[in-house]
Structure formats: C-alpha cells, structure tokens
Amino acid sequence: MEDALQYSLQTLGFRFNPFKHLEASQDPHLSEYLVGHHSFNLVNEQVPAVVLAPPGAGKTAMLIYTARSCALAFGRNRPFPIMYALPEAIGDTSQELSLDQHQAHILRRGATSLFTGLAFHPECFLNLTAADQYRVTGLLRGLMQTPPLDYYLGLLSTGNPQRLANRFDRSYTFLPLPTPQSVNELCRSIKNTDQTANLSQPSLQEFAGIVQDVLKFQKIFVLVDGIDGFAGSANNSQKAAQLINPLLEQTMDWAGQDLIIKGFFPPEVASYLAFPGSIQSILLDWTSDKLAQVLRRRVYCATDGQFETLDALCNIGLRGLENTLAEVVIPLPREIIWLANRLLLAFEQRHGAGGETLLKSDLDQAIEAYQTQGFAVRAT
C-alpha cells in the first residue's frame, strides 16, 4: 500500500508522503515542517514551564524542537538538553520512583546526550585544557558504566556519530556531521585520558557544574515527557502524577542551580502535579486555521515548494481542502495528519483507474473512514 501511495504521490510532485508518520519522534522530516506555535516562546525561555496537551497535540514534536535547537547550538548561550522520557525509566505504575531514582535516570540520559553531543561537536572537547578534558572524561566514565564508555567509543569507530544519535539521542540526528578525523581524535583523546580517572558516580549537581563551568552551557534543560505513555497511567492520572511528583517538587530548588525542568504532560494530570503554582504553564491548543497550516507546511516541504496546498491537486469543485479537513477532526495535529493520509490513500486506490485529481469522493471516503474506523488517537 505504502509503495503504491509513494508512486502516486511522486506522479503528483511529492518527494515523500508527509502524512506517513503519526509519531513525531519517528518522522525524519519533522524539523523541515514544524510550524510555529505561540507556546514556543515559553518553552524556549530559560525558566521552568509546563506544556499541557493531550496525546497527538504535538508535545513530543515541541520537545524535539526544543532539544534540537539546543543541540544545534551546543553551548553558545543555549542550555544543555536532556530528554527524559518516563517509559524508559519505569515499566508500569505499580512501581514508585524516588527522587534519587529520577536523578539516576536523568544522569544516565545526560551522560549519553553529552557524549553524543561531543561526538557531533568534537572541537568542544578537543579545545579544552588537559585538566578540563580529564574532568569531562571522568564524568563520562563515572556515569557510563553499564555499558561502559568504551562500548560507546566503539560505536564511533567509523568516525560517524549518526549511529550513536539514532540510538541514544535523536536531537542530534539532523545535525551536520563533523569530519571523521575529528571524531577519531576525540575518541583517541578520551581513551588516552587516565582511565582510572574517576569511577565514582557523580551527582546531578556535579554533572551540571562541569557542563556549565567547563563546557560553557548556560543552564540544563530537563525535558520531561512520556507520562501518558506507559502502562497503567492512562486511566489513572493521580498515580501517574505520584510517579513524577518527587522530581517536580524540586523544580524551584533545581532552577536555582540552573537545572530547568520543562514538563510535557496531558491536561488531566495537571491538577495532581506537584509543580509550584508560580510555574508558568500553557495549554497546547490548536485552531482550525493552525491545523490547516500544519498540512500546508507538510505539502510545501514534500513537494520542494512546488505548491503548498492539496487544493493544487483538486479539480475546481473542491477548494479549501485543508480547512475542510480541519473542521472535521478533533483539533489535534495527529488527527488531521491521519485524515490527510487517509485522503491520499483514497486517491491512490482510485489513481490506478486513471484519476489524476483529488475528488470529492476521495474526501468523502476519507472522512467516512475517520468517523467509522476510529480516530487516530484511539488507534495509536
């Protein structure tokens, strides 16, 4: 089905299907077509904040956007990003998570993120003094014990850090690749630094100190996501909040130490969260116009700017297609992306019979599928 759709789309001038991925973290083109949203400013500010949004509203897309903008700068007056997704930390809500456990998970993520970031920006390490290189290496060795740092160094043996990014931190996946020589030099320098340097487990505060003092990051962003993604929490907001609250209770103390927590949570959990009342929060809401813009931006990127609306593929009887779709769906990006994909599938099925434009019947078929087969959010 996807191959046939791909072929049909190519005949219409698309490089790829921009509606294929419902999950932002899986979409390789996300950074090309992310649309601006008024909540971006709050997320980018270097203060604690909460973004509230139901599944499919773009929380993960926004989180990736924030992490990538930090990863791209890597220092240069931007915070160091740590993406902390809860499902990696815990399997179900029968467990509990203490503050120490949260810190340990965040540190582990922080270490792999730091190593990945250095692999993409080797000069940030290579330009350090020997004493500072020793401190950074000690930090990495202390935190990366299972598997050990040498395992991660092995992943860089080709001189290309892409594999590392794909596996451990997708914030870096679209970044410019450094030269293989500089990556190899980074690996050599790390290996040559005294291997007995420091195998004790550093604290989060020590980690932050080195990231700021040595690597010159302004602050650290702890981007917390995934509270709605693990077993048991979906229908038990209170329990889900209890898991994360030991961490959120530290928000103000941590902010004083330049550790900035940014939470990306579903709205139903909000009333149970232990965020201080002074923390700014924002509801990630979507108007019909904004949703239509989501589709238009994707069409524009996928066609290399040849056109920016599905109207360009319709006959004259069908106009304002994006707005029509936006008015049909629950106002969430994932919903409209699902419906747009369904519309293209309807077109593809008929395209074999010689149709070259999107027709009203394609639209009707897609809407019917949306209304009868279940909404995208439920489907995922």
Added chain:
Amino acid sequence: MTIKIPAYQADAFRDRPILADIKQAVEQIGNGNVQSPIVIQAERGSGKTWLSLHLHRVILKELESHPNSLLLCLAAPQELQAEKNEWFLSQEDALKLAQAGEEAITATADEVLEAGLGKLAKDLGVWQGKKPSIGELSAWILNKIQSSNEAWVVLVDSAYESNWRLLEALEERLLGALATMTNVLILITGRGKPYPWQSPYLRTQARALPLGQLGAAEAKRQIQYYDEVKQNLGITIVSKEKWEQIMEQSRGHPLANILLAQGASVDEVIDKLLDVVAETDRPVIRDYLAALCPLDHFVEDHLATMLDAYFDKENYRKMGRLELRRAVLDKLIQTNLVHWRKGGYEIDENLRHYLRSSFHDNPDQQVIWHRLCSAAANLYKGWADQFPKNSAEAHHYQEQATRFAELTPGR
C-alpha cells in the same frame, strides 16, 4: 541603441526604507540573545543584490558598531569580482549544479561550497594546511566568528532561486551553526519559493522585511544619476525629462525604471526580466506567462483554456492533467517568477504588470487579449454554475466572469 542593466555602483545606490530596520537589527547584535535572521523576499529587479552588496561594502562599514560582514552571492552579480570576505557563485558552478544528476548533486554541492568556504577561510586568515576538508574549512570559519567576540553580519544573496542542494550544504556547513551564535545576524534575500530550512532558528524564528519599490524622488534620482555619469557606465538615458511617465510605467521597480529611461520598450523590459530563464526555454515561458497574465491567480484548471485561447488552437485541452502540469506548470514554477499565494499561483506582480501592458501597447496583440478575457469569462461562468447559487464560491466565480466579460468587446 543598447539597453543595459547597470552593474552595482556604490554611488548609484538609492536609499530604501528597509535600511533603517536592518541598521536597527545590526545594532542589537551582542545583546546576549540569538538574533532573528532577516529574510527579504522580492521579485526580480527589485534591488536585492544591490542591497546586499551595498550593505556589505558601504553601509555596515559606516556604522558606529563596525560589524564585520561576509557576503555570499549565490548568483554572481553582473560585472563584479568578489572582494575580501565575499564569495560569488560563478555561472560555471551554477551550471555544474544544474546539470548534476540526483546521484552526483550532493558531492557537487559540497565541491562548490568547499571552493567558496576556501575563499572565505583565506580572506579571514584562518586557512591552514595544504588541502583542508570542507569540514575543516567550515570549523575554522565558525570558530573564527564565534571566538572573535565581535558583531558579524552574514549576507546570503539570491538564496531561494539557487540550487536547493547547495542551500542544504550551506545550512549544514555554515548557516545552521551561525544562526545559533549571539554575535551573528544572518540576512537572506531571494525570490520565488522560500527554502524550508531545517534549523528552527532559520525558519520559524526568521523575520521577513519588505523591500518595496523606489519612491518617486528616488526613482527620479536614479535616472538623473545615470544621465550625469553616462560616459563612464555605458548607460544612455534618453528620456530624463519624462521621468514621471517612466515612474508611472515602472511604479518604482528599480530595474524597469532604469531600462525604460534608456528608451526600452515594455517588451524589452520583459525580455530582461526573463533573462534568468534558460535561453532555450525563454520563448515558450514567455508565451505561457502572456497567456496567464490576465488572471490575478491561476490553478491547474486554468491552464488548458487560457493556453488554447492564446494560441487559438485546441492543443492543451487534449492533454492529460499530469502531462499539462509537467509541460507547463512545473516549467513555470522552476523559473521562480511564479509562486503560490493565497489559493493560486501568481506571476510576479511587476512582471504581470508589464505583460499586461505589452498587450495594451500593441494593437496586434489586442485581439489575443480579448480572446483571453473571453475565455476566462466563460471558464469562470462554468465554474460558478458548478456551485450552489448563493454560495460564496458561486458568487466569487460569477464576479470574475463578469469582470472578464466587461473586458471583452461585444459581450
């Protein structure tokens, strides 16, 4: 009489209101924040390249803050050689990029950019070794700019209309990182469809500034300047005293203003605007544009009717939609003289104005103009009938049908 497009000359630059906004943005560099890139999107002949050159060579040097600057022209400016801290993409390299197939394009873009970064690295005094890699060149330049603790303005001219794989390489090697530096302001100019940068700093946080046309006084001064220095620059002004009539025709469009002052006809202005189209495609593109120029916007469904009316044959109606798209629409879009805006494709406003004027100025062409208007009237009438009588669509199309019917004699 030879009609000539003047090459950039600092004295010939005429003031533009946009300069005040740009200077203000430059003064903000160093306030500790990442600077929002400035994007200037304007039509051919609006003065984007002149603006970039003048900023780099004159204006920024005169500012109290003395920012450093780099200029990357992705279409070589006429009759100029790149000076220090400038890189002009040569016509040969542009051709090489255009002719590279899908498999070779990435390597070609890297090769072309490597030469450009090499020139800038030498100018900046950071070149080391005999044959550095593109990654090293990029790293040296970035380090130089970042570690200088001084303000920098990086100007990228003619970006959107250049090869997009080159832009991809440029973002990867230079602009993506520069956009994150607090001591750098990036200014991008281009025409046609905007390039979808990957970097959030370059895309969602960019600020668009309008370039606008020349005001009446500046348009007059432009003509006076060339009249006074004609011996040196090879520009012969024949209608200085008619500057008001010229302004009426050019509406302050800088390139047309100076061409008309040299005695150029509207057809010659159109020819110069179409210089950017490959010579072999130029006649057919001109016909397509002429056929569609009566319309403010057009979509695929307009093509066959308008082209058949223009050529007075029923050729295009026989073509399938896909065939028509490839033969006509794709070619038009590639010129970057046509762009999508608010529900349809639009020919650049100035070009559309001259195309329409060309019909009116030439009695032989009036017949074709009337045929086009009649065809448009019939087409819109047919569309209006497809919608429920009182719907907004029916009303809109009926209005268009009436408008074009009024332009058709005997209806």
